[in-house]
Amino acid sequence: MDILKGTRVTWLGHSVVLVETAAGTRILIDPFITGNPKYPKSFKLPAKIDYILLTHGHGDHVGDTVQIANQSGATVVAIYELADFVAQQGLEKTIGMNLGGTVRLGEVAVTMTEAKHSSGAHGATGTEYVGIAAGYVLEIEGGAVLYHAGDTAVFGDMRLIYELYRPQIAMLPIGGHYTMGPREAAMAVRLLEPNLVLPLHFGTFPPLTGTPSELQELLGSSVKVAFLEPGDSL
Ligand code: NI
Ligand code: MN
Numbered sequence: 001m002d003i004l005k006g007t008r009v010t011w012l013g014h015s016v017v018l019v020e021t022a023a024g025t026r027i028l029i030d031p032f033i034t035g036n037p038k039y040p041k042s043f044k045l046p047a048k049i050d051y052i053l054l055t056h057g058h059g060d061h062v063g064d065t066v067q068i069a070n071q072s073g074a075t076v077v078a079i080y081e082l083a084d085f086v087a088q089q090g091l092e093k094t095i096g097m098n099l100g101g102t103v104r105l106g107e108v109a110v111t112m113t114e115a116k117h118s119s120g121a122h123g124a125t126g127t128e129y130v131g132i133a134a135g136y137v138l139e140i141e142g143g144a145v146l147y148h149a150g151d152t153a154v155f156g157d158m159r160l161i162y163e164l165y166r167p168q169i170a171m172l173p174i175g176g177h178y179t180m181g182p183r184e185a186a187m188a189v190r191l192l193e194p195n196l197v198l199p200l201h202f203g204t205f206p207p208l209t210g211t212p213s214e215l216q217e218l219l220g221s222s223v224k225v226a227f228l229e230p231g232d233s234l
Contacts, residue, residue, distance in 0.1 A: 001234050003168050003195055005143045013038030013230035014060060015200045017148060017171060018045070021140055025106035028074065029053045029136070029148050032063030038204050040231030047072065051105050054078040055150025057085065057121035057130035060204070066091060077103065077110065081131035085121050099134060107141035113161055115152035117179065137165045144168045147192065151201065154184040158191040169234070170194035173201035174215050175208025182210045186218035198226045198234065 006022030014036050019027040026049045033039050049072040055061055056079075066089045069076050075093040076086050083096030097103055102111040117133035138146040147167035161167065170192045173179035179201050180188065189197055197219075199212045216225040226234060 001196070003144050004234060005140075007140055007143045008233050009146065009169065009198070010233040011198060011200070011226075011228045011230060012040060012043060014204045015055070015148075015150070015171075015173065016063075017198075017200070019108075019138065019146065020046075021107060021143060023107050023141075025050050025108060027051045027053060027105065027108065027110075027138070028068065030055055030061040030063065030150070031065055031068050032060045033068075034064050036060070036063070036204065038230050040229075043231045045072075049074040052076045053110065053136055053148070054082055054086075055115065055135060055148065056117060056119035056133035057082050057128075058119065058151070059122055061151070062086070062121060069093070075105075077105070079112065079119075079131035079134050081129060082119070082121065085123070085128060085130045099132075109139040109141075111137040111139070111165065113137055113147070113149075114155065114157055115150045116155045117151040117153070137161065137167060139165065147171065147194070149173060149188070149200075151179045154180050154188045154191070156191070158188055162192050167192055168195045169198060170196070171198040171200050174199045174210040174212065175202035175204070176210045177207035182214035182218055185210070185215055189215075189219055189223050194223065196224050196226055196234070198228070 080096035083094040115133040120127040
């Protein structure tokens with residue numbers, strides 16, 4: 001894709017997205033692999049991953065973070081309390097941040113945005129408080145602006161994300177039940193005005209019934225929806 005200017009964005013089922021910039025920085029978002037029925041079995045993650053971004057503490061997002069970070073040497077980026085939670089599981093390289101803040105990861109400026117969703121992690125004593133749910137804007141130097149919404153409902157301040165960052169590619173949950181469905185995602189697209197939508201968080205489990213076709217139908221020809229199979233890249 002032209003607007004990506006050499007960056008590769010690979011969808012790995014559910015909300016798992018691998019971003020590989022033209023300069024070689026690799027960022028993996030919400031690496032839910034074990035137990036993810038939509039993870040492409042034949043896909044081999046690169047041996048070296050620089051950063052893992054976590055949107056919130058639910059198991060279908062934290063997933064295999066600890067194991068992948070240990071194997072790949074990746075630094076885990078998350079909201080402060082969630083970064084602390086994974087650090088307690090033995091990870092040395094973590095960056096805790098919070099909503100509205102930006103960290104520079106190689107040539108990518110990563111800003112943590114609001115999301116409307118709960119967050120909690122499975123700890124030794126049950127559900128633990130690990131901060132609130134978030135999304136991320138990735139501004140790639142000389143490349144595109146990407147937005148990964150995490151798990152969220154639609155919210156009016158998505159317009160602020162448009163005003164501030166002008167995301168060209170919006171990765172949005174569309175499955176419904178735990179997040180917005182196609183109807184709400186269509187409103188999110190009106191607020192965000194991206195060039196392209198990459199649907200996430202659908203079809204993984206029976207309750208996640210929203211489909212990319214429904215979203216495309218609601219949007220008409222105004223904005224393009226990417227129809228990818230897990231393992232495909234934009
Ligand atoms: Ni969730
Ligand atoms: Mn989820």
